[in-house]
Amino acid sequence: MINFEEELKKFHPSLEVEDAEEAIYNQDLTDMTDILLKLLGKGGMFEGEARD
Amino acid sequence: MVCYQCGVRLSEHDFCTGCGADVALYKKLLSASNRLYNEALEKAGVRDLAGAVSVLKQSLKYNKNNIKARNLLGLCYFETGEAVSALSEWVISKNIRPAKNIADDYISMIQTNQTRLDTINSTIKKYNQALAYCYQDSRDLAIIQLKKVLSYNPKYVRAHQLLALLYIGEEEWNLAKNELLKCNEIDANNTITLRYLQEVNRMMMPEDMVKGSGKNKAADDIVRYQSGNETIIQPGRSRDFRIFSTLFNIGIGIAIGVAIAVSLVLPGRLKQAQSNHADQIRIISEEMDIKTAAINALEQREKRLLDENENLTAELNEIRSVPLSSETSDNLLQVAALYILGPPEDDDDEISQIERIAAYMDGVSLDELTYGDPAFKILYDSIIAVIGKELGDLCYETGYGFYRIEEFASAIPHLLRAFQYDPENGEALWNLANAYEQNNEIDKAKEAYAQVIEFFPDTDKARRADARLVEINITGA
Numbered sequence: 001m002i003n004f005e006e007e008l009k010k011f012h013p014s015l016e017v018e019d020a021e022e023a024i025y026n027q028d029l030t031d032m033t034d035i036l037l038k039l040l041g042k043g044g045m046f047e048g049e050a051r052d
Numbered sequence: 053m054v055c056y057q058c059g060v061r062l063s064e065h066d067f068c069t070g071c072g073a074d075v076a077l078y079k080k081l082l083s084a085s086n087r088l089y090n091e092a093l094e095k096a097g098v099r100d101l102a103g104a105v106s107v108l109k110q111s112l113k114y115n116k117n118n119i120k121a122r123n124l125l126g127l128c129y130f131e132t133g134e135a136v137s138a139l140s141e142w143v144i145s146k147n148i149r150p151a152k153n154i155a156d157d158y159i160s161m162i163q164t165n166q167t168r169l170d171t172i173n174s175t176i177k178k179y180n181q182a183l184a185y186c187y188q189d190s191r192d193l194a195i196i197q198l199k200k201v202l203s204y205n206p207k208y209v210r211a212h213q214l215l216a217l218l219y220i221g222e223e224e225w226n227l228a229k230n231e232l233l234k235c236n237e238i239d240a241n242n243t244i245t246l247r248y249l250q251e252v253n254r255m256m257m258p259e260d261m262v263k264g265s266g267k268n269k270a271a272d273d274i275v276r277y278q279s280g281n282e283t284i285i286q287p288g289r290s291r292d293f294r295i296f297s298t299l300f301n302i303g304i305g306i307a308i309g310v311a312i313a314v315s316l317v318l319p320g321r322l323k324q325a326q327s328n329h330a331d332q333i334r335i336i337s338e339e340m341d342i343k344t345a346a347i348n349a350l351e352q353r354e355k356r357l358l359d360e361n362e363n364l365t366a367e368l369n370e371i372r373s374v375p376l377s378s379e380t381s382d383n384l385l386q387v388a389a390l391y392i393l394g395p396p397e398d399d400d401d402e403i404s405q406i407e408r409i410a411a412y413m414d415g416v417s418l419d420e421l422t423y424g425d426p427a428f429k430i431l432y433d434s435i436i437a438v439i440g441k442e443l444g445d446l447c448y449e450t451g452y453g454f455y456r457i458e459e460f461a462s463a464i465p466h467l468l469r470a471f472q473y474d475p476e477n478g479e480a481l482w483n484l485a486n487a488y489e490q491n492n493e494i495d496k497a498k499e500a501y502a503q504v505i506e507f508f509p510d511t512d513k514a515r516r517a518d519a520r521l522v523e524i525n526i527t528g529a
Binding site for chain 1: 082112113114134135139140143144179180187213214244
């Protein structure tokens, strides 16, 4: 049986367009590659794209 | 794929050919990211957008620079109505790869159309407002607001889900199900949607089925569920009734088929059978006519033969009734007396004994003897056995004398008696036949010739008689 109140808590407000910039800046973009490089003690050549 | 340290394109080796850096783990991470991207692509292909979003997030965790994965993630967000999230991903994507990036097109598509951007923003605001109404327990307002949101953006999955949740809260199962089905059309495998749908379906099932009991038989016949303030009661049909109905329909189908067969096929068959019977009757009638005619012919023949038999019987009786004349009996007795006692003493005639006997024998009728008293016939046969040859020779000499002078009519009786008294006398029979032929008594001649052939076979007389018969038959004389 679905508990309406509990289910309602799972719904969160959507990001509005005005909030998009802040959301982008705040997004945690750290990935496994960054962690690997940190573990190896080396900085990546590219802060941006790793071309494939 | 290039080295993270020097930027040289990596080979199949686990180290960089440019700087010698160990790139084994680095290559594995990128490969895992790409593999997850491929998996997400497959999921998105079957509209499993929630699954695709989840996998793409993992892909980006392995490699944040996977542009394809990030762009696809933005597309999945946009398809489910999360326009701002989509924009965020595309912006990041464009930031990572500014040139030759399709994310640039996506962003331009939204940003160049101000109306569309306003609509998106307005939709999001309304959704957030509806969510706020929900928190304030103003469900009716929330429903109204969400309906507006969905009228602007029908693909907004979260709005559909929230509306379905509100309907579920209001026990509007049908409406909730409709919204959830729309969600499924957009995002086929969304976990929240499926969970809500399962709940709605469970609530829409008949109460007894949910409980798994069949105690209340009457409840089997109806389907009852609550939809808002209304209780929907649909007539249900029990399994037995459906089976009975199916069998009944099959029975009606068979009956109709039989009726059509009877009305269309049977008359033709009957007509053909009648025609065959008529032909058989005609053939049998013809055979009966033929047999009837044959029976009539046989009956007529039988009648004719019976009449003939009666006539012959009467004739035979008539013949048998002929009494033995006194002349025949007297002459026969005289013959016997002459043979036994000899000639009378006062007889001075010059004729011989055999001539006397022959004279008396001429007065004996053989027919009368045959049909008369058997004793006289026995006596006659005894006399012939003793003196038959002498009598035959005497008659033959007399008859042959007439034959030689061509007095055939006179010769015939003597020759006839000669053969009668002495059946071994073939010459008498041969000359008798010739005499008949010469006297134009052809039938008797043929009969006499036939007797010659029969009684004296393999003799010269038989061969000559055969030749004469052939000639008589050819000439018809």
